[in-house]
Amino acid sequence: MTEQTYDVVIVGGGPVGMGLAIDLGQRGHSVAVVERYPEPQPIPKGQNLTQRTMENVAAWGCAAELRAARVTPRDVANGGLVTYGTLLSDYAYDWLPRERVRPYYAEDVERLPQYATERVLRARAAEVPGVTCFFGWEFASYAEDDDGVRVGITQAKGDGTRVLRAAYAVGCDGARSALREAAGITQTRRDHDKRMVLLVFRSPELHEMLGARYDAKAFYNALSPDLDGYWLFLGRVDLGTEWFFHAPVPSDTTADNFDFAAYLHRAVGERFPLDITYIGFWDLRIAIADSYRKGRALIAGDAAHSHPPYGGYGINTGFEDARNLGWKLSGVLQGWAGAGLLDSYDAERRPVFASTAADFIERFIREDREFLAQYAPERDRAAFEAAWTARNAGATEVMAFEPNYEGSPVVWSSGGCPSARGTHVFTARAGHHLAPQRLADGRSVASAMGRGFTLLTDDAAIGAIFAGAAEASGVPLDVVASLSAEAVAAYGARAVLVRPDGFVAWAGDEVAEAATVLARAAGVRP
DSSP states (O other): OEEEEOSEEEEOOSHHHHHHHHHHHHTTOOEEEEESOSSOOOOOOOOEEOHHHHHHHHHTTOHHHHHHTOOSOTTSEEEEEEEESSTTOSOEEEEOOGGGGGGGSSSOOEEOOHHHHHHHHHHHHHHSTTEEEEETEEEEEEEEETTEEEEEEEETTSSOEEEEEESEEEEOSOTTOHHHHHHTOOEEEEEEEEEEEEEEEEOHHHHHHHHHHSOOEEEEEEEOGGGTTOEEEEEESSSSSEEEEEEEEOTTOOSSSSOHHHHHHHHHTSOOOOEEEEEEEEEEEEEEESOSEETTEEEOGGGTEEOOSSSSHHHHHHHHHHHHHHHHHHHHHHTOSOHHHHHHHHHHHHHHHHHIIIIIIHHHHHHHHHHHHHOOTTTOHHHHHHHHHHHTSOOHHHHHEEEEOTTOTTSOOSSOOOEEEOOOOSSOOTTSBOOOOBBTTSOBTGGGOOSSEEEEESOHHHHHHHHHHHHHHTOOEEEEOOBOHHHHHHHTSSEEEEOTTSBEEEEESOOSOHHHHHHHHTTSOO
16 A cells, blocks of 8 residues: 655645645645545635635735635625615614724735635645645545554545555544544534525526615625524625525425525515525534644644634634644644644634634624514514614624634733634734734835744844844744834834744843743743
8 A cells, every 4th residue: 555754644625724734835844635526616605704814825825816716896895784684674784894903914805715715725735845635535544653643545536545644634624524533532512403504596686686775795694583593694606696595494404395495585585586506404503622632633624613604704713723733733843842832722723713602603693682582673663773773883793803812821921811802903912913014114014924933123132132042942033123113112012023823922122031932932831
């Protein structure tokens, strides 16, 4: 049986797996990606890419190509609309207007179907030395010893077999992850006892109907009183023709025993011509792995966590897993990381997903349920309209969703714990994403970031201290001693140590223990 050796084997070549492969490959590592589908599957999901995700894509060297693959025109808002009862309701307000947090990120949002994103990432991976993709192959077995892992793979359509040897294996193979199961990583689930349908359909007429009522939006959510807080969720694939639709259905629903066209007409509030091209089903649940690592096996993306497609958190959370894990695996493989660095992947990312699920997704469902139980225009129009207006008062979800790693063992913070809930500010805070600023020569801070740690400062002496500590410890560090006065004022610090994933490890005006700061950031000491 053929056996090949790599640094890392990634099972699953969807967007998260390909992003991780690119991240590792750009750092000089050999990576094998195992993906059963020769081509991306044409199911429109994972479309809303946040500003933070586009920062990650830019770091992987393919932001321009991804933007060029956009399907909808630029003037279609990335956010959505919430309506009452039906999509053509008299009551509606904007939801998730992500442009409100744009000043805190270096990139704009983007929107395109996941299969288009995957094509861009596959093309980028093909350009990165060290990345080998086994398209049309699938996971068969997993074994681990003190020196590494052995991943058996077989041809999805054929009788070929191979064994891939590596130091680590990462499961990016979805909610039913075979690698997760083989490695013995357990999950905790919170089922909502809801069977959901995903419809893909074509209807230029629906575009005309919605266009006569609203500005073009990326998606539309109807709060229907009889659905107990669960949404009728309609989204655009392109502008004018193709749509997708998620909604609860009876538990015994099949593709043959339900009138889906009538359901769509009910959701919209009027009849319209349509051509359904895809019918699929999924169970509405929250699932999170009890650990993101077991020995030499790690998991990321839907293999580590899954949730309903409320708010577009899924693909963005998965990309952040990949960006967090990539540099940490690289540090271990290159030998400069301490034992605690790889453990910090679970310590940072798992609490952030738990917070995303509880503080945002399940809160949406609970608050909608409570609102619908208390208010209805049929019972008391004045009370309903007052409460509806109050719901429309701000963009609290967007401003409050600020994943951070406060309290992480590898950042210099004094308390807190990793969470998806935070605040958007320009101040450089340990454990938080670094907001964009300018260097003294006018360049963006983002343009000066290296693949290792980056020390941003306006003080060459502080830079020299950190450079010496990095050289002595072997921790990769670029020193950029040209922060503008405006950046120093905005960050509230003369020196900011930025991790390879763009999060702040430490910030301050003076440093007496640069070696200690770097050691903690590298996972060498608590």
